[in-house]
Amino acid sequence: MIKIRALISLFLAGFSVNLLAEEMSEFSQSIDGISKTVDGFFNDYTGWFVGLIFKSVPVGEASFPIIVGWLLLAALIFTIYFGFVQFKRVGLAINIIKGKYTDPNSKEDGEVSHFQALTTALSGTVGLGNIAGVGAALAIGGPGATFWMIVCGLLGMASKFCECTLGVKYRTVLPSGAISGGPMYYLSQGLGEKGFVGLGKALAIGFALMCILGSLGGGNMFQANQAHAMLNYAFDVPSEYGVITGIVLASLVFSVIVGGMPSIASVTERIVPWMAALYVGMSVIVIVANIDQVGTAFGAIFEGAFTGSGVAGGIIGALIQGLKRATFSNEAGVGSAAIAHSAVKTKEPVTEGLVSLLEPFIDTVVICTMTALVITIAGLNTAPFDGGGLTGVTLTAASFTATAGIFKYLLALAVIMFAFSTMISWSYYGLKAWTYLFGEGKKTELVFKLMFCFFVIVGATIQFGAVIDFSDAAIFAMSIFNIIGLYFLMPIVKKELKSFIDRIDSGEIKSYDTKSK
């Protein structure tokens, strides 16, 4: 009797395992089907948009996207117009962060310390752009792409200075008491003051539309997707289980953006700087452990930048990838940072501009270079650089793991935290753009928030292809509207900078001893 019962149990267990296996197989197929449908949908209906944004002109053997030139030219113009502010005023920016121009007795409740301000700024800049973005850039552009990322980072500092100053200057207090700022406001109000009311409004609306798309694409689906890709690499979690990753991430995002729970946001704000420190620490360990190869790695970076060997399109191909990924990482010229910086507590808009210009430096010049060195040292990224092998987050993770196996776990932890914090940030940008277009209101805001959470699941579930192109295109499209406005408004920023420096020189703005703190 006992034997029969054991046999039945064994049969049932075997049957249920088989049933489970069959169901999982069907589940995998249906997820695969959904991925292809969504990818096909994006390809069919948004392909024209991607083509328009990344419209290219032939330069030598390569096709050079006009948008990349647009961003590079703008950064160059701002650098010259503001008198190389990113090099000349970097000391001033550091002094502002150190609190040299802040009265220690005037600190009010809720105001963050300068150390907090710096760590927040750092945590905001370090993200998947530094990890996955550099991996993608080097996989397609070769080591030489790093050099162009550094150039783009250095020039982008001026763009960020300009947009963040304007973000604070033209911020608005909404009827609810919420502070809103960013390109939507400086484009409409700033250009309105100059007599271009219609143009300002049109640019602001165009920017807001692209910002919503960018928040759902690069600020959401890309993050969720790469978080699951990291789990897939580190733990062999099957791709079709992305839906679980998506649901977990979406629930946590939901609790923050729909519930307004302050605690998870504060916990994230506290953890992310440590994750950034962890990532930098791991990079330093890899670099120090392979110190004898650093010279060769830099050699490969410089050689690749000017020869473009192994890269489709040669030097131009390397340049395009470097510039594209640097912009995606530091967001200079895109306008998104101006939204975040506009909420800061300051009476001097230019101080926020000066502090913000350090971000592209830390993000791109320092941290992206570290990632690039790790990848180049590991030697897993080999020619031809066509993205056919390891790419994105998996290339970076594999390169770290080449030095120490434990790094893939630490990297998985960091990637998930970065993805989560970036999604929270971009939900904020997207919501600001959404309320600009559709007005404030619990219901209209809830529509966006729910849509945002839904896209987290979509992003983690589907296989990328056309979707990532679309995400990229939307973020780059934001720069079209933003930079047109910046050209009109840059004299205002120059005036603000001059006034601030004159008042420091005259002693009107007092300086305080920061050493005694």
Add this chain to the structure above:
Amino acid sequence: MDNMNTHVNLTIDLNRPLLKEGPDFLSHKVIIKTNEYAYLRPTITAMLFCMVYIVIGSCLIGLAIYLLIMSIKYDLVIFVGGFGIAITTFGLTLIQPFLRRASFDKTSGVFDNRRDRDVKLHHITSLQINNKRVQRKHALSYHCFELNLLTEHGRRINLLNHNNEAQLLNDAQLLAAFLNVEITDCRREIIL
């Protein structure tokens, strides 16, 4: 000895909010149950948002146990289980203040919030309403309001802390009438 006899004058700044943070939703309401008893009741919404963490965390722990039984991927088990435990613990910590029922009992004559030392009701001199801005660099910043009580010994204790101004004003009126104390409106203009 001289020092021991010196009276120290302490100034209590009623304009200063007691707490730095606060939720972006209505977390508690004042309920006057009888003429003798009033308490602060957490809202369903507040509880539900805390439950999100507990449910998600528990699911991850469950998944980790399932993986432990079904596979030999111990690294994944530790990762998923670790996240699950962290999120569940976070949710449990978050829900604690909502489970503590702060009450005003005229029969025993004390206010008990299950956290601070009990306050004799006759020691309560006034209630104050404070406002603040919960500021975030990478999220929406919002207004938040506090209802605090002040004792004759200078203790300030937070009663309510949320962003529903109208409800907080209403609750302040109810509680002031119940305790027969005055309300001091310490709201101020917050200039960025």
